[in-house]
Amino acid sequence: MSVRQTTKEIILQSLPVIVGVLVFSIITGNRLEESADLVTKKAPVLLVLLPAFINISGDLADVFSSRLTSELYRGRLDKNFRPLRIYLTDLFSILAVSLSAFIFAALIGNLITGYLFHKPSPWGRLVFVVLLAGLVATTLMSMIATLIVRWSYLKGIDADSVTSPINTTGGDMVGTTLLLFLAQLLLT
């Protein structure tokens, strides 16, 4: 296939997905705007933490789907993600990374909040909220990533062109919703 044809194919596969996820970005922004009071006044740690939090969940789902795609194309996994040992190793590695990343983010975020706003959240409760929201978001996004990778592989669509935008935006939406919900429940 020529450079021109392949470029066209990548654009045609990616464009509808990116335009579609724009809608979810707007919903996420709207959700955040509705919680402005919580973020700025009741729990300012969220102001510091949220960008890092949503980056972590989106990035990890993206790493997971990249690994799955590579393993499918290298023949290490079949279309049903077997042998399951490889799939589960990837999944648990991602969850292990997320565990340490979310604890680290919560601690650093609260430290910065204490320095900037002189109003840190209770340490134990914050770590619990961030960890719970983070693990649920990462697990959920990993499940979604698995479905998208499988679907695109079966349809003959290059998974690299469609999974990234969905994971990143999905991670933003799921992460923001979960973190704000749990923070509202447990931090205020």
Added chain:
Amino acid sequence: MGLVDWDLGINDEIKVNFLATIYLNLILSLALALMAYFSAILLGMVHMTLWGFLFIALMMAVVVGTFLSFLTVLVVLLAHRYGLDPDNVTIPIIATLGDILTIGFLFAVIRMTLFLDLYFNII
């Protein structure tokens, strides 16, 4: 999978992905500029002409898009060269750098547009 390697240099595989990224960036930036302009009209918050929106979006697409695409290729090739799995390292690095650079460049481009407006009446 052997299609991209430090020793292979800038081959067709990289060129294709690079071009596709630039085109996608251009198309989406222009679409976003149009959406922002018409949303501003609907909300009664227009302080800039359509050309101003298009100019800023286009500058962002060209500058940030090109820079980040080069950076992505570099990170992938370096990761592979030093025995790291690009799947594990490229996405977190590029996503975070992308956020930081995009915000930084956006303010720089807005400042530049305001400066150019003094002479060329862009906005």
